[in-house]
Amino acid sequence: MIDIHCHILPYIDDGSTSIEQSLKQLKTAEEGGVSKIYLTSHYFRGHYQYTRQEYDEKLNALRLQASRAGLKIIIESGFEVFIQPGILEDIQEKSLTLGDSPYVLIESELNGLPIDFYANVYPLLRAGYKPILAHAERYVSIMHKPSKARELIDKNIYIQTNAGSLLGFHGEKVRKTAWILLENGWTHFLASDDHARGEYGALFAGCELIGERIDKQTTELLTQEYPARIESGEKIPYSYVMVKRPHHHKKSMLRSIFG
Ligand SMILES: [Fe+2]
Numbered sequence: 298m299i300d301i302h303c304h305i306l307p308y309i310d311d312g313s314t315s316i317e318q319s320l321k322q323l324k325t326a327e328e329g330g331v332s333k334i335y336l337t338s339h340y341f342r343g344h345y346q347y348t349r350q351e352y353d354e355k356l357n358a359l360r361l362q363a364s365r366a367g368l369k370i371i372i373e374s375g376f377e378v379f380i381q382p383g384i385l386e387d388i389q390e391k392s393l394t395l396g397d398s399p400y401v402l403i404e405s406e407l408n409g410l411p412i413d414f415y416a417n418v419y420p421l422l423r424a425g426y427k428p429i430l431a432h433a434e435r436y437v438s439i440m441h442k443p444s445k446a447r448e449l450i451d452k453n454i455y456i457q458t459n460a461g462s463l464l465g466f467h468g469e470k471v472r473k474t475a476w477i478l479l480e481n482g483w484t485h486f487l488a489s490d491d492h493a494r495g496e497y498g499a500l501f502a503g504c505e506l507i508g509e510r511i512d513k514q515t516t517e518l519l520t521q522e523y524p525a526r527i528e529s530g531e532k533i534p535y536s537y538v539m540v541k542r543p544h545h546h547k548k549s550m551l552r553s554i555f556g
Contacts, residue, residue: 299524300326300334300500301395302377302402302431302457302488306355309347310339313493316362323363325497326489327370333524335375335395337402337431342381349391352376377431380405382413385420398527400427402457409438415452422453429455432490433483434462434475443474446483450535457486458519460503479511479519482538487519 304312305322313319326334336356339345352374360372376393378384380403387393394401401421405414421428430449433456439445446456461467462475478484487507489500500520507516518537526533 298329298331298500298504298520299527300331300489300491300520301375301429301486301524301527302337302459303334303491304336304338304377305334305491305493306336306338306352306359307493309352309355310345311492312338316359318493319359320362320366320368322491322493322497323368323370323372324366326491326500327368329498329501331370331500333371333373335373335402337375337377337395339379339404340376340387340391340393341379342384342387344379352391375402377402377404379403380414380417382417384417385424388421388426389424394426395429395527398427398530399425400429400455400527402431403428404431405436407435407437410436418452418454427453427455429457429486431457431488432459432462434458434471434478435467439478440470440474443477443481443483446478447481450483453535455486455533455535456484457488458484459490460487460500461490463487463503463506464499466499476510479507479515482536484519485523485533485535485537487516 304310305319307313307315307319356374363372373396375395378388378393378401388401405411418428433439433446450456458475458478462471465472487503489497491497504516504520523533
């Protein structure tokens with residue numbers, strides 16, 4: 298399993314506040330079957346703003362402690378980039394991507410995607426980046442109309458859902474929206490978005506539930522197959538749910554002709 302979204306890197310955003318806390322989360326992740334984790338710290342001009350060197354120093358310090366603690370989980374660099382005018386410049390300058398890939402985890406105003414959202418995302422697409430909208434189910438505009446996620450996908454924006462949302466961590470509306478996204482194939486990644494405030498286990502509970510309510514193949518796609526393609530470079534399809542059209546109507550028509 299690969300987790301593409303968490304705030305386990307300490308001392309950089311509103312996530313982990315100590316190395317001990319980070320190691321505890323990494324250990325739970327590894328024991329539950331996570332083989333690789335992207336430490337996607339918030340990057341938000343004016344709020345969580347730092348140099349790439351500052352980030353790398355913190356990342357390397359944690360990697361060192363993790364290997365000293367005997368952990369085998371692969372720790373990748375990553376960011377959750379708040380979309381603002383001119384953000385492409387920071388993305389390019391500081392390589393605010395998932396590992397060395399062209400994928401960029403993005404976020405925006407939860408109260409509703411601002412009207413200039415697309416205008417600020419298009420420059421990323423034109424520059425060859427592949428944006429993934431983090432926890433789409435938490436946006437008020439998507440809660441009101443979940444098919445909005447499909448409009449985003451049509452504009453080449455991938456969608457990520459939080460495991461905790463499926464469990465109701467953000468309330469009933471978010472929970473329902475998360476399931477609608479999943480059931481319609483409007484999400485490509487399931488991740489923890491763990492902020493090291495409690496147990497890491499929500500990701501595993503979420504996977505279990507998807508297996509029960511949808512199928513195991515969907516769990517596999519969203520937590521292993523597609524996240525693995527971020528590094529391998531193999532294309533991730535924007536649309537992956539094949540709808541089988543019922544044929545009975547045609548058959549009954551033939552039957553009425555031929556008896
Ligand atoms: Fe996050």
